Amino acid sequence: MKQLKHDTWVKPYMTKYKGLLTLILVLGLITFICGGALMFTSGYLISKAATKPENILLIYVPVVLVRAFGIARPTFRYLERLTSHNWVLKVTSDLRKRLYKTLAKDAAFFQQHFKTGAILGILADDLGHLQNLYLRTIFPTLISWLLYVLIVIALGFFNWFFALAIALLLAVIIFLLPLVSVAVLGARVERRKQLRHDLYTDMTDDVLGLSDWVISARQTDFLARPQPTLKAARANTLQTRRFEWRRDFLIQLLFGVIILVLMVWTNQQFTANQGLANWIAAFVLCLFPLVDAFAPVSQGVEEWPLYMTSVKRLNNLQPAVRTLPQQQTLTAPVASLDFQQVDFKYATAQALILQQFDLHITAGEKLAILGPSGTGKTTLLDLLLGELTPQAGQVTLNHIPIAALQQQRAQLIGMLDQKPFLFNTTVLNNIRLGNLQASDEAIMAALRAVELGPLMARLPAGANTVVEEAGARFSGGEQQRLALARVLIQDAPIILLDEPTVGLDPITEKALLNTIFKVLADKTVIWVTHHLQGIEHADQVIFLEQGQIAMQGTPHELYQTNARFRKLYQLDQGLV
Template identity: 50%
Template sequence: MNKIPLLQAFKKDTWVKPFLKQYKKALVLALILGFLTFFSAGALMFNSGYLISRAASLPENILMIYVPIVFTRGFGISRPVFRYIERLVSHNWVLKMTSKLRLKLYTTLEKDAIFFKRNYRMGDILGLLAEDINHIQNLYLRTIFPTVIAWILYAFLIIGLGFYSWWFALVMALMLFSIVFVLPLWSVLVNGARQEQEKQLKNALYTDLTDNVLGVSDWIFSQRGQEYVQLHETSERHLLGVQEKLRRFNRRRNFLLQAIFGVIVVLLILWTSQRFVGNHGGEANWIAAFVLSVFPLVDAFAVLPDAAQETNIYKDSLERLNDLPEKEEVQTVENVQEPLTIDVNNVTFQYEKGTRNVLDHLSLTIPQGEKVAILGRSGSGKSTLASLIRGDLVPNEGQLTLGGVATYQLGDGISEYIGVIQQEPYLFHTTILNNLRIGNEKASVDEVWHVLERVGLKELVDKLPAGLDTMVDEAGLRFSGGERHRMALARILLKDTPIVLLDEPTVGLDPITEQALIDTFFGELNNKTVIWITHHLQGIEKMARVIFIEDGQLEMSGSPAELAKTNIRYQKLKAIDDGRIN
């Protein structure tokens, strides 16, 4: 059985419950229309049964036939009309809710858009966007609406029968109780546990299959290929066994449900035969009316066990949505004061509560105009520091400010102060001119040619048949890595931001291209604050200060010349980077 049932998940829910109040009128209307649909269906069969019996018993008055005919036609028309309107109202209600859910999901994930790959697996994102929202939609259309409508019908039928016979109403209440409450609960308890087991087996099977396929050469070289096949077949048999138990239980439960309805029909025949008696028809005409009215109600009650059983699927989706971090409303400010000093004051940051500190009480100051290189091994915290400087993340403790203002409070306005060149600059599928003007939409053509000359691309672009109007392939694949980085630098120069953050822009480039690009960067960014995130020391002599971060803390800091003379660790790093130590 699941650890947290759907009702418990609903108690902690902050995603779906707010919309129940927001659209409560439409929700109530959908439920009423659903009840009227089944009421019309039952009433149609009730009138039809009475009409057939009455017509066969030589009625004393034509009105005894004509009035039931009118009612039969009326209920025959009202049933599809109510059904159609109910579908419109319920689906409109659900689509409104899921539309708001998708918007909330987008705004929740959008604040971490840059870190999708770091914080979420792509399958999780697709699952949230497609599967989980659809599950919430089905939760109402296939579970909540049918269940509540069945409860209303249940109460209506028992009260109605009570006017004729309280003891028979009590018998029917017990019979229908087994369908409305006992069978659904039984399905949740028994098949819920099997569904959870099925899900775990599928996940384990997928993981094992993926790992073993990727490492299939190891199985072959160790001559254990047959053993792998046997392990996989054993896991599959276990899964198929659980699925067969699910199907077998469903077949037995459905048979039991139909059997209960059969008993209800027999009891109705016996009760009406005793309750309605008379000569040459008379009150006996009501026997067929009561018995036939049961059959349309089968559709209302038969879906309840399956509807209840599916709540195990919906529970997981509801929990995943509620596990997402709430979008924090940040009040943006614009009063940044010069000098544009970046002050990191006792900053601690962790991605998830309870995990290790990626940055641990880190403090440093970067004055305006200084050129700083930040070094560190993978996972040391240097990229996280860059994200905090850009305002994409918020420190758990301490403050990180630009000109006295916390960077995350600048919002989109941070782009006016900090430009970023990443490892793989992205060029869009549009013209070169449009790609460059992303930095400054008002830039003139002359200004664009000027920055292209500064970054060393003017001659290349000038030789293209369409010049600045040349279309760039998606992701800029027609340009080399160095050329794409120069394009990104041209954007920065057009934007003219006072601070430039270089996030390992030379990764993957050959040494000659790398050195030429470094010379261009620091030649053109001479009068700006430059923060260079890097993993090795080529071109490091162009920096005023070098900072080394280890396990989220500042391990060493100083100018390249000072560290080369006094710091043994820096000396070793430089020797390795220069190829003097293997």
């Protein structure tokens, strides 16, 4: 419970949707009351009918009640399930929106501190655990507690000593055994989660590496490999199942004891005459449906430690949000872009990535940024976007700090990166992401500009064709051209290119670069690249090394005057 003391991901929704929560509990309670009442009236009806009443009207009321409770029980059960799942869908929607807003507050922070798999784990795993926390633990437990109180009070009207005895027996089922389940299975459940994660990793390696095993003719070795993780997972599952079997058997045994106690008590209370004896079966039978209310409590509570791990992780998901300066609006066309004495290092790094870095870029200039991996090429782009804040110095547009232009960033800067994401919707919708107000005609013009007009004509539904998951319908070069069309529709004056041709063959790469610099001829382009293919498109080239510009100039000047650049160019072109 310590995790819930300062919780902001579970408790707030209990209050926000308290009306719906009350309805869930009432419907759940009525469901089990109707189930018990159905068996109660059925038991009375059976006993009364066995005495051969002189007139059918003497048992007409219990006949009607049996039919009424028989219809009411599944009806209220359905309504309770419908309402509880409606609750969960509302809460999950709120949680996902909240998670998105939390991540969106500072995307660069999460890129530094969280892997994509961790975020996907929160979305798929932790939020799923919160759903189960409500459906499998909170709702059944609250309903069982309410029912427990009602049963004890109802029996108290007849005999408080007997009510106390039943209360103690039921308390073992709904209080003691759940606590024992948490104590025994808590560590096993956490271990099972870790083993499942390891199994996913092993499975990914097996699936993605299967062709390499086959190519190396080691299929037999692949099949004969020891699988300790799988064996450990099986052992964990078997241990858990054995405990659950014993616990569930004990629950059924305790219910058997309660039924025997109830039979003894009713025989003492209702055997004075035949009329009273008819109630014995009614009291005994009404207890059977209550097994469904009390038995699931232990099953739902046993994964409490796993739920609390998810709650803890979500509550710790507090990104460091930067305080931005007062926002301004850039009204004049972009004339210059400047890095002024910029120092930057990541929070987890010791050394500076950039040190006293200066760079001036004029409007319309095409700048290529080269350098070994880890020298800060992509960091420069993040600083220019305002995703990162330098420890010293500043990045400015028209002498206005980029941090003060964040509300206008989408109108100022566009970006084409290594692997732009295409959503599983139509080509038109994917391109329109760059400008939600763009017309179909404008989008088609952008597609023709990036030389995808003939491809659109060949597609089954033209630009209304679905691109499939992650753009699987198209090749790598075609996906980049679609993303380039999205950039064109955005119509920002500054375009950032973060190695957009990685993974493409040389012919496709050359054709794509020609198209990129053709359609972006009137834009300011900052191009991070790992080699010199298409470098002739750049007006200026800089080479980063140890946080500084090691060489700078036009491609022609550097080729003529810088031996290092000349050697790199010749190596890249296969001339040496």
